[in-house]
Amino acid sequence: MKLATYKDGSRDGQLVVVSRDLGLAHYATGIAGRMQQVLDDWNFLSPQLQDLYEALNQGKARHAFPFDPAMCMAPLPRAYQWADGSAYINHVELVRAARNAEVPKTFYEDPLMYQGGSDDFLGPLEEARFGSEDWGIDFEAEVAVVTGDVPMGATPEQALDGVRLVMIANDWSLRNLIPNELAKGFGFFQSKPATAFSPVAVTPDELGDAWAGGRLNLVLQSAWNGRKVGMCDAGPDMTFHFGQLIAHVCKTRNVRAGSIIGSGTVSNKGVTDDKGQTDWPKGYSCIAEKRAIETIQDGKPATGFMRFGDTIRIEMKGKDGQSIFGAIDQKVVNAAA
Incomplete structure (x- = not known):
């Protein structure tokens, strides 16, 4: 339903x-x-x-x-918990490669995750208001699930049984605020403003065989200012499935009904030709990844972050071509205005 x-x-x-x-x-x-x-x-x-x-x-x-x-408001307008993972290691690899940093081996064994603000979510068509373009405004197209009660110590398989609803999300990031926050050694805070969610949340059975093994095997579309920039497959390159993400959260505590768990930016691997040139035909689900690709290829980023007046539309369609969750369609505006 x-x-x-x-x-x-x-x-x-x-x-x-x-x-x-x-x-x-x-x-x-x-x-x-x-x-x-x-x-x-x-x-x-x-x-x-x-x-x-x-x-x-x-x-x-x-x-x-x-x-x-x-x-529509967000399907769950405020939640007891919002924990966002980084389940697509390809995204982490690209961002780290752009700054000549290796990915620690533990990242392939233990999911990255941060605790976001869950007291105030944005509706799917609600304006995204920010204080300055200098903050480095970036969208992040993701998949998210809403859980029932999952007990502490649950296995990934048990945790997956706790998934009640599936949504898509735009987990806004303020990229230029992130470095100073992470330098403090205490994680994201001001750099992660309110997240927006799709108009509807659906039960996993509605997804048919596209929902398999805790992954959603469909294309997540992102259109920036009306131009399609991402047609990323949410399934194959998801290193940690949702059962693993939820189990990570409940390793030391119970997860209660109404918790939202995010996948992190959906990301696909590039394709390398016989000359060693790599292309990313499926595009990107956040600007930071596009800038990382440009830095790897050309030594510096060429794409700027979002500006006031920009729009972002995020949507996922089924195999029949019909929208599953409805679209997130937001405009970036100046909070001071």
Whole structure:
């Protein structure tokens, strides 16, 4: 099934069920008012929502109305936890190669992860407001999952059973603020502003065979100022699957229902020809990776970061060509304005 949260003037919004084709919606008021309620009581409430979902798809829901992504908040407008990984080691390899740094062997065995702010997420069409272009504004196209309760010490296989919903995300980064923060040895903070999520979150069964082994084997599209810059396959090059990422989080603590786990920037390996020249035909899911590629090839980056007025659209389509989660479509604006 597909779920979304509509704006209603409150912090947590109103839960709606959305049809498979994203054409219709129906308030879930008679079942649950908020997304977190469903996650807290999944086994009881999700079957009822599934029944409403099936009625909606069959044209039998009496009070259905046209679905409007502009009304959407993030599917889970605020969460108990937002932990973002860096599951695509190719991305790490490129960024490190650009500064002539090796990737530690442990990075291939133990996922990188940071704890982001989970009290304030952006809706899919909400403007992204920043104080200065000098901060190095960058989008990051990712896949994310929402969990149920996962006990401390769960194996990757057990952790994968805790996945309740799948979304796509734009995990904004302020690249020029990152070096000074990391130099303190205490991780990201001001350099990681509010993350945006897709209009709808979907249950894994909706993804069919594209959801396999904790990976989503579909193309994540990124269009910067209307120009397609990324057609990155989210599956094959994902070094750590979502079960491994969740297990990493719950090694020393329980993971509670309503936790969001991100994949990190979706990244694909380059293709090297018989002359030793490497190309990246699938593009990129963040500007930092494009700049790393340019530095490796030409000795310096040529692509600048985003400026006020720029737009970014992130979307994933199924094998039938239809949008699965709806699109994240944001404009970068000056917070001072």
